[in-house]
Amino acid sequence: MIKIRIGGVPEHFNLPIHLANESGDFKAAGIEIEWTNFGGGTGEMTKALRNNEVDLCILLTEGIILDIINGNPAKIISEYVSTPLCWGIHTSINNPINEYSQIYEKQYAISRNGSGSHLMAQIDANGQGLELKENQFEIIKNLDGALSSLEKLDTDVFYWEKFTTKPYVDSGLLKRIGEFPTPWPSFMIAASDAILKEHPQAIDKLLDVIQDNCREFMLSEKEVIPQVAERYQLKLEDAENWFHRTEWATNGWVSDKMLQSVIYNLKLANILEQDKAIPELIWKR
Numbered sequence: 001m002i003k004i005r006i007g008g009v010p011e012h013f014n015l016p017i018h019l020a021n022e023s024g025d026f027k028a029a030g031i032e033i034e035w036t037n038f039g040g041g042t043g044e045m046t047k048a049l050r051n052n053e054v055d056l057c058i059l060l061t062e063g064i065i066l067d068i069i070n071g072n073p074a075k076i077i078s079e080y081v082s083t084p085l086c087w088g089i090h091t092s093i094n095n096p097i098n099e100y101s102q103i104y105e106k107q108y109a110i111s112r113n114g115s116g117s118h119l120m121a122q123i124d125a126n127g128q129g130l131e132l133k134e135n136q137f138e139i140i141k142n143l144d145g146a147l148s149s150l151e152k153l154d155t156d157v158f159y160w161e162k163f164t165t166k167p168y169v170d171s172g173l174l175k176r177i178g179e180f181p182t183p184w185p186s187f188m189i190a191a192s193d194a195i196l197k198e199h200p201q202a203i204d205k206l207l208d209v210i211q212d213n214c215r216e217f218m219l220s221e222k223e224v225i226p227q228v229a230e231r232y233q234l235k236l237e238d239a240e241n242w243f244h245r246t247e248w249a250t251n252g253w254v255s256d257k258m259l260q261s262v263i264y265n266l267k268l269a270n271i272l273e274q275d276k277a278i279p280e281l282i283w284k285r
Contacts, residue, residue: 088162
């Protein structure tokens with residue numbers, strides 16, 4: 001039995017992997033899964049990969065691409081969620097902002113520099129012909145940090161996955177004043193170079209289990225939607241809405257054009273240097 005340490009956000013996107021683990025599918029393939037939740041998101045996971053705290057993570061596409069370019073000894077091994085991430089644009093219920101058009105000169109809460117919450121805000125502004133200034137961003141680490149910062153009016157705007165924040169909108173803590181879809185697939189699976197070198201066959205088996213379970217998950221609407229609602233404290237109609245907006249990868253193929261688009265936007269947002277050398281990003285079996 002080979003143990004593989006996996007990290008991911010504590011969100012509904014990773015339920016197919018949890019269900020596969022609970023049903024014993026990984027063990028049947030000779031793999032023991034050790035799962036770690038990372039509430040800090042992709043930035044926390046890229047750090048864990050660098051520090052050999054995990055072997056493999058499910059991360060935001062743009063975040064892992066940027067970190068590999070910046071020296072993380074890891075590779076993308078598969079696409080995970082093929083559909084774009086729908087970012088909700090939020091502010092505090094007590095903030096006078098009420099319209100999407102009012103946000104671009106305000107203060108932005110971001111989980112970290114170069115994160116999805118940072119990059120999406122910049123891509124959104126660039127699409128309006130605007131450029132956000134460096135002093136408009138405040139690092140708040142995670143969703144809890146954002147809730148506190150927005151409530152105190154230290155910041156005004158926060159981009160985060162809309163269904164994850166939906167309970168806070170429903171309870172009146174947040175206002176969602178807009179939405180912004182990621183212009184590429186949401187999540188990739190990345191693994192450290194060390195685990196890829198040491199156990200390549202086990203990684204291939206693991207991917208087979210994940211993709212088979214994602215395929216089964218998408219065909220099990222009646223069973224999985226109530227599970228999503230219960231496990232992630234979502235209203236049933238929100239879980240249903242999310243399920244029908246989301247598609248998981250079942251072949252793992254990663255598009256070179258998609259990689260080019262992410263790199264272009266990272267440079268456009270001045271998160272990546274224009275002349276930065278681009279290393280190999282994809283695991284070559």
